[in-house]
Amino acid sequence: MIAALFGAAAFGAALPAAAGPADRLRDSLFKRPGGEISGPPLARFVSEEGRVFVLDRSQGVPMLKFDDSPEVWVLAPSPAPRGDVIYKDELGEPVLRATRLGGLTLFSDERPNGEAVSLAGGGFPLRLAPLSPAALGERLLQASYRSGRIARRTIVFEARRVTPAGSALVGDAAIVTSLAFVRMAERRGGRTVLGQFNIVRFEEGKKPSVTLKDGILRIVVAPEQGLAGRPSSKRIMKVAGAQ
Known part of the structure; x- marks a missing residue:
């Protein structure tokens, strides 16, 4: 079910056969000269720890998805010293750093100082x-069941006044919310945090948001913004008090 969220398309940008890995990575990220982001808008990368992810810049907003998770992370590029570019998540935390020399560094909770990344080939658009x-x-029911099993209590997932244009985004937000609950439960006191609410309610609006009031976790999605129109699991955890 989760895999069905994402469409697949071929990656058609050919890389020069004579170029080495460092050259291909540099060319995929920067123009020469000037340091502006350029090159193939879609590519797959692998970190030195073996984490594989797709970086998709083909849809106006940079997005990243790891192969081992259904969540798509919406990124915001910002300039850094020495002409580098840092891609940050919704909470402003660094996810990737691209250097003008072609290096790419991935940041995570396990590797806060970063780990080197190399180009692995083509990827699939994140849609x-x-x-x-x-x-x-069915998607809401599955997310509710998974969350209830983690919390060891019933958590109802419901959606109100969802339009056809917003159905896919609400379904994705339900999966992301259940992922946030799994991560909460893995932390000390996380199950206590999950005991704050009984209902997760999804609605459409002009701006994505998360609020918690009277035992209801209310998540607003904005279909016009695509995948950028729903909060990340980190945002949900922060509002719930688990981050």
Whole structure:
């Protein structure tokens, strides 16, 4: 079910056969001269620890997805010293750093100082597939079941006034929310945090947001913004008080 969220398309940008790994990585990230982001808008990378991810810059907003997780991270590029570029997540925390010389560094909770990344080839565009009302209901039910099992209590996932254009985004937000709950439960006191609410309610609006009030975790998605129109698992954890 989770895999069905993402469409697949071929990566058609050919890389020069004579170029080495460092040259290909540099060319995929920067123009020469000037240091502006350029090159193939879509590529797959692998870190020195073996984590594989797709970096998709083909849709206006940079996005990243690890192969071992269904969550898509929406990134914001910002300039850094020496002409580098740092890609940050929704909370302003660094995820990637690209240097003008072609280096790419991945940051994570396990490796806060970063780990080197190399280009691995083509990737797939990070897009959402439309969901029928029945498929959306099934997605909410699965997320509710998974979250309840983690919390050891019933947590109801519900959606109100969802349009056809917003169905896929609500379905994705439900999965991201259940991922946030899993991460909460893994932390000390996380199950206590999960005891704050009984209902997760999804609604559409003009701006994505997360609020917690009267036992209801309310998540607003903005379909016009695509994948950038729903909060990340980190944002959900922060509002719930687990980060």
